[in-house]
Amino acid sequence: DIVWSQNGLYTLDYINGFSELSYDIDLHYGANLISFYALPEDPSLENVFSEIQNDIVSVIGEGVAASPSSDTGGWIGNLSSLDPTDGYWVKVAFPNILEISGQLTDPETVYDLHFGANLISYPFQGSGNLSTTIPEEVQSSIISIIGEGEASTYTDNYGWVGSLSNLQ
Numbered sequence: 299d300i301v302w303s304q305n306g307l308y309t310l311d312y313i314n315g316f317s318e319l320s321y322d323i324d325l326h327y328g329a330n331l332i333s334f335y336a337l338p339e340d341p342s343l344e345n346v347f348s349e350i351q352n353d354i355v356s357v358i359g360e361g362v363a364a365s366p367s368s369d370t371g372g373w374i375g376n377l378s379s380l381d382p383t384d385g386y387w388v389k390v391a392f393p394n395i396l397e398i399s400g401q402l403t404d405p406e407t408v409y410d411l412h413f414g415a416n417l418i419s420y421p422f423q424g425s426g427n428l429s430t431t432i433p434e435e436v437q438s439s440i441i442s443i444i445g446e447g448e449a450s451t452y453t454d455n456y457g458w459v460g461s462l463s464n465l466q
Contacts, residue, residue, distance in 0.1 A: 321423070323396040325350075325388060331446035333385045333419030338400035341380040343373045350396060355389040360417035383407060385417045425466035428458045432465075 319336045338345060343364055347354055356365045357377060364375030380386065382403040388396075403421040411418070420426075428450060432440065442451040443462055450460030 318399055319402055319423075320397070320399040323398065325390045325394045325396055327390065327393050329387050329389045329446075331385060332388055332396075333421070334380060334382050334398060334400075334403070335419070335421050335423050336398060336400040336402045337380055337382050338398070341382075341400075342378060343380070346380055346398065347396070350390070350394045353390050353392045353394050355391055356387075358387040358389070359384050360415075381419075382421060383409060383419055385419050420465045425464040427464055428462070 321336065323330075323332055325332075334341075343357060344351075347357070347366075351366045354366055356363060356375075359377055359381075362375070362377035364373040364377040366372075367374045402423075403419075405422070407421050409416075409418055420431075422431075428443070429437075437452055437457075438454065440452050442449060442460075443465075445462050445465075448460070448462040450458045450462040453459055
């Protein structure tokens with residue numbers, strides 16, 4: 299909230315929906331579990347992965363997947379664009395850095411979870427503790443959260459138990 303002042307001068311660092319953010323995702327050899335808290339206006343695989351497409355083996359989401367095709371120069375599979383609410387396994391043949399520029403995901407994003415396993419994103423920059431990031435009223439509805447090489451289970455007596463304590 300900016301207070302009105304006649305002839306006032308204000309500097310805005312960020313305007314939701316108009317400002318663009320750039321960030322890097324370090325990819326190690328093999329499968330990387332990643333999500334995107336900002337995506338470009340064109341979230342197609344061709345656009346987002348254009349700089350490192352030759353090093354990518356596959357991109358796998360929940361029920362969708364695609365691999366780059368050396369024959370066509372495009373992608374083969376049923377995944378064509380990225381969604382900021384989804385998580386993805388990005389498998390690379392060589393370590394690399396994925397550079398992203400785009401609009402931040404709406405912090406009020408609502409996730410529609412179905413019964414069973416859901417592969418979803420973490421829509422915020424940085425990291426957040428499980429207990430404070432996930433709304434308290436839904437924590438007991440979640441059986442467990444599995445990340446890349448770490449996991450936690452929710453118990454009524456102890457809360458979150460396991461090696462995963464922060465989402466990122």
